[in-house]
Amino acid sequence: MWVFEQPAYLLLLILVPALAYFRHFRRNRGGKITVPFEIWNSGGFSPPFLARYVVYVCAIVAYWVGVVLWIVALAGPVSVHRERVYLTPGVNIMFVLDESPTMGAEDVGPINRFESARETIRRFIARRENDPVGIVSFAREAALRAPLTLDYRTVLQALDTIQIMQLGDGTAIGMGIALATLHLDAADGGESVIILLTDGVNNAGEILPETATRVAANLGVRVYTIGIGTEGEIALEFTNPNTGQTYRGRITESFNESQLRWIAEATGGVYFHAASGGSLDAILHAIDSLETIERRSRVQVHTRPRHRILIIVGLCLIFAEFVVRKIALGEIV
Amino acid sequence: MSPAYPAVLWLLLALIPVAGVLFAQFVRHREEIELVTGMWRKIDVANVLVVKWFFSSLLFLLALAAGIFAIAEFAWGTAPVEEDRSGLDVAFVVDVSWSMLADDIRPSRLDRARDVIRGVIQEFPESRFALVAFKGTALRLIPMTPDTLAVDSVLGALAPTIIAAPGTDIGVGIAEGLAAFPAGTDRHRAIIVLSDGENLHGTPFGAATTAAERGVPIFTIGIGTLDGSTVRLPSGELLRDASDDVVISRLERDLLRRIAELTGATYIPVGDTDAFARIIGEIRSMYGRRVSEGFRLAPVGRYRLFLVIALVSLMVAMGVRAVRWRNIF
Structure with a gap:
């Protein structure tokens, strides 16, 4: 406008x-000279067009x-143009995403557990307005993929670059929680939340999930845990990003439900079980409604x-x- | 008092050929008009022609010149602009071109840039930071975040090899830095450019003007010496140009100074002993002033003055032609 x-x-x-x-x-305006071409009583002529x-x-x-x-x-x-400016800090949300090889299992559609998780997180971020979001991913090790930020475009770009098995072949849940907690500590005010998505049992890393959970609880970080996957034998396919080799196979192992439940409850969070892509979406909507806070905003006009x-x-x-x-x-x- | 688009002023040179054409036309027309009006009014006609030609041409040229000055966007003086903000967002825009490996500043320009960034982060603990690296293109390494740990870990990885596109384009760096400020926050914003000022592509003034319009000051920190030095690549060889001569990279402070002035910020050379204290002091004073008073001082654009001169001259030039003079023409 x-x-x-x-x-x-x-x-x-x-x-x-x-x-x-x-x-x-105007008649009699300047800039023109009248010159007689005809005698005064003849018909005269008009200039040609x-x-x-x-x-x-x-x-x-x-x-x-x-x-x-x-x-x-x-x-x-x-x-x-008018811009909505938030006056209150949002909820700091750190995703802790499992990228171990078993996330390639194809029981959670449409493609596999990992892609369902990625797509659901993408939709979750698209619904955010004023909540800083960051991503930590883990397998044998844990790494910060995106620091807490309102710059969702960068977070989404970072999310897109994560590949199964980039960080080895274990499941270091404790390391993931610890790293996320460390980076949440820098957040400026507001509530802090970790959303952990995993399909396995902690089997790697120097920090036990219990230790990491206590640290998170002490810092007032709530951990929502989501166990992905179904029981039984499941087809698996993933490509090792280091060698380019594609692995196919079947797995039977599942996540440790009691451990995930304990992590959630010790920190004031909630444990969910996602057996399908649809339920994963529903879970994140549920977390949405659990984490609603009062928002105050005003409209700022830019010219x-x-x-x-x-x-x-x-x-x-x-x-x-x-x-x-x-x-x-x-x-x- | 500096124009936002100084290059536009070169158009003023085009007024010389225009004046030449006007004069050539005058000489030709003086003869032609005698043929039309006849000998008996020759003196009067010539007089009127001289007067009308002179004033209408002069005023027309004046209108064009004033129009060009209006386009150049001169600004002087400042006026308060209301700004209700709190907290501080800083985007670091770091030059990672090969010339930043020069060691005229020890241990190297890039290392010094890292030190400056770490120092600024420490001095403003409650702030958020973003990190943009640029060469031929720009890369947002860290989005605007309160997580200084993340910034620190990426700082160590800064190197010319993280961006493939060759060259140095400060403009794209500034644009990416501007884009790193998320919408919907009411914090104060500042960009800190750390560069040796060697800008090989494009012009950074467009991006700097956009920053000024949005009220984002760009502090420029000149890293390097005026004498310059050779650039030693990681392979141990010296950087050479297309004709295989050894490149001597020097600090181009004028460019950096202009960028800072355009946005109401300051240029600070890092070679000075008090450079770091000045950087912190400048940011703090900008930030403190804006917080305590709730407004910022913005430069006042003066295009209107020039445009009024242009319009008035144009209308008077037209009037000179439209008024009948001595009942001749």
């Missing part, structure tokens, strides 16, 4: 028709359009000046008229 900073200048537009009349239509006359009229129109643009530019046109382009176009039109009238058509004054 465009508005004018000083609309009073637009009143100058009233003068434009008067000036145009003064220049182009020439293409150059059309060019002349176009040039005049361009000139006055240029003048109008300059007057509009004087009024200070600015484009306005951007737009006069420059009008001045440039106006100058071009006025100069074009000069070129046509003076050089192409050879007007004397």
